[in-house]
Amino acid sequence: MKISLHIPPQMWQKIRYSMLYLKPEDEEVISFIFCEKQFTDNIVRYIPKYWVVPDQDCYEYQSSIGLVMKQHFHHYLLEEYLQNQQLNVVHIHTHFGDQLPDFSYVDDRHESDYARFLGENFAHQPDLISGVFDENLEKYQFRLWNNQGTDFEPIEFCNSWLSIDENNISESPEISPMFARQKVFGKGFQTQLNQLKIALIGCGGIGAVFAETLARLGVKNWLLIDDDNLELVNLNRTPGASEEMVNQQWSKVDYVKYLLTKIYPDDGNFITAKTTIQAIENIEQIIDYDLIVVATDNHHSRQIAQELALKYQRPFMSLGTHIDIDSDGIPKMYARITIPPLGGGWCLMCGNMINLQQSALETAANSITQLANSAGYLDDVEAPAVFWLNNICASTTVGILHGVIAGFVNVDEGLDWVYHFPSQQWLKTIPEHLHNENCLFCTVTPLSENDFWEQHSDDFCSTAQESYYDTNYFDE
Incomplete structure (x- = not known):
């Protein structure tokens, strides 16, 4: 079974640019991608429908070794995209340095808790995919957690027009003359x-x-x-x-x-x-x-x-x-x-x-x-x-x-x-x-812009609500 997250090139360019633009020097940054899950007998494919790159006002804490989101902001994302639209969630965060990143022990612990929380608190049991990038958002690893938070498996990530990428091609026999x-x-x-x-x-x-x-x-x-x-x-x-x-x-x-x-x-x-x-x-x-x-x-x-x-x-x-x-x-x-x-x-x-x-x-x-x-x-x-x-x-x-x-x-x-x-x-x-803004076929896939917080500040700054999840998941 082939499992992949395939983000269209233009969408990935916007996500990457927004993350780099909003990333303070020597500090980590995160983005959220909400996906539909499509599967056949041979392939499971996660298709992005929305994306959010939070600006600095959305963070409770942000440094070179970890980050924590404001609970109202996190609550809004969970309610809007997981509870209301029953999508799956992808978390992408950066690590310091330009080498191939690896998931830390803290990543393992909090992602495991978070995957279990999603499985227990949402009827459709949304999947959690996590990705870690270097600070330049060039080198990466991705994994998919099970709904019990007990195990994960690596998955393919593709941001090119074709899903066959030179970095992911399998070994092949000698090329024919x-x-x-x-x-x-x-x-x-x-x-x-x-x-x-x-x-x-x-x-x-x-x-x-x-x-x-x-x-x-x-x-x-x-x-x-x-x-x-x-x-x-x-x-x-x-x-x-x-x-x-x-x-x-x-x-x-x-x-x-x-x-x-x-x-x-x-x-x-x-x-x-x-x-x-x-x-x-x-x-x-x-x-x-x-x-x-x-x-x-x-x-x-x-x-x-x-x-x-x-x-x-x-x-x-x-x-x-x-x-x-x-x-x-x-x-x-x-x-x-x-x-x-x-x-x-x-x-x-x-x-x-x-x-x-x-x-x-x-x-x-x-x-x-x-x-x-x-x-x-x-x-x-x-x-x-x-x-x-x-x-x-x-x-x-x-x-x-x-x-x-x-x-x-x-x-x-x-x-x-x-x-x-x-x-x-x-x-x-x-x-x-x-492009036709009124097209009924291709303009129905909205993108969340990097000023997402400003657009919804009233939602986040109203009276306090009980958060879905109180653990500092994004600590590193």
Whole structure:
């Protein structure tokens, strides 16, 4: 069972900056992160929903060897996030020095008491995760306590876009000579690619090229989702497909699996699902994967994929192309690659990349679809597509993913690139312009700012209330 705490990069940057900013010289500092717990048969993942970095007014005592929170402040956190919202809690505190920190005897004693207190006093028995960092918040250890406070186990901590991190990759056998010319990209690069698991939704002209290109880079673990069979009209943009496959009614997922098996005949792991994403019965099939990639030709599947990525905090990429012909016969061709930021901030819906009306019509009854067609809401002509434009979209996406893993491309704030032909230009959207404060999909995950105390000072400074917990837990 893999247990992990995965904090989105932008959130972690804010938490770390706030802790360093509010940390007096040579004194310890703490932060609180409140998480949902998501689990499948193979993975337990703690997903942050709120975070609080207290300022100096929230401390009863703060020094280089320990700290104690004001009881009213602590009481408020417990009531608001554990009792009312039934979340789990992560405590992160620093130790003096820049060496790899270790939990002290006092940490052990108070965390044990605190974990038992949580288990005995809250109906949902919230989990306690504790993390200790050096004073620069760079080196760390994390652990998860049981509800009796009698034992703990180490857990993985990840603050990168992908949960596969060079510091956490498992030992792997010797790299295949197939990848000898990729050694230039650094130690661990190939191992991360070999361990990466991709859920690909849409195995047509873009998805097939993306899968084969990324597989040749070293990715060999795939979930392939598509409900269509190959047709003659697909053959102009599906590499390696043949008329014989069409006549034999090959499914697109089996076709892409065939391409991947040609690269990895013995050690690939390819799971196929001949269905749509909305018809997937076991959602674990998707959320257990490291990255969700959607390359479909309809709005509804992209909406569902984006909603899954937001709900389960999974990295997500959207690929697509579009061709328009002007009245003068000059084509305008576009390839678009979109990577919304992990954890929210903007998404395909608030960035106007998904038409929700179109999405609804795509799943409506035939009678409604026909009515919409007659009213001009839907285009009844199949969208044009060409192989080379799909290649630009798919191969550039592979290049971006390559850069993320190798460390020379940053997608923490998201990315939205549009290739335009015949101008031969890549147009890059400024991510901040895609944010919509009123989005119902990606702005529902609030963040507690570092002026939290000022916002709620009246709650803490009112008449004294009995504290949930009176032990000086944060003494060192």
